Amino acid sequence: MNSLTSAVGAIVTDDAGRVLLCQQSQGHRRWGLPGGKVRENESPIHAAVRDIREETGMDVKMIDLVGLYELCGQGLPDLVVHVFRCHANGEALVNAPGRICRLSWHDPQDLPQPMTPTTRMAIADAVAGRSGVVCRVDRDTEPDYPDAADTVDVRGQDVVVGLAG
Template sequence: MAAAVLFFDPADRILLVEPAYHKLHWEFPGGCVEANESPRGAAVREVQEELGLSVNPGRLLAIDWVPRRVGRTEGLMLVFDGGILPPEQVAAIMLAPDELRSWAWSTPHEATQRLSPLLANRAAASRQARDRGCTAYLEDGCPVG
């Protein structure tokens, strides 16, 4: 299980991070839920570790069930609403150099270019859920129901 936080700027762009390790695509801030840790707690911890920010995520935007793949078990991915990140927090971002190379605000088009297709779908569904005031249920990045 993993948890992430989707942050927005006043122009409605989302914050994406570029991993420092060998990955082809960018990601949302977040990571794996540890033993005896809640998904929301994991999201808070991961944002602190990766960006150096103390945050209080809002509501759950999306739940995505991802099937087993080669080298990975099936899992649930939860995306929380980070809201609009205030300028003072943007200025305070300090990347964990062993985890992240960079970060950037991304329009929906830029997110599609930077993210894997799975994460691009998850980002779009999370954005829609935020706009509609609901939580999206996804399976392998695709909305269900």
């Protein structure tokens, strides 16, 4: 592990059960979860609330922690993403000017492409009702559309997870 960065992601659902996704405005333009880096001296839950508000313009009801998804890869900083399950309080500013990414609501059974593999795994875990998930994803070999063989699932195993400050 060369360095560790903490980040957050949020699986925000509405009353219809749809998931709010954010399409990157640059680069691969993949769909992902609203979220971002945890700032120094900030807790992951506070970072999630802040990032959701910044990216969507709305407040959410935090429900629980779906899991920790560790992304690692050679030459890349290791990243632990704390993914929270949330419910929308109000409407997101979908396609509002000046937003970091393009927001839209999606049925979890009909997700858009391309999507980050970690987002796909986290949504599948949330839809299945799981919480407390711990998964490790190798970004060096992370394909665009993974299956279960592309991750190391450590559920049910003794795991020590180090979190940055």
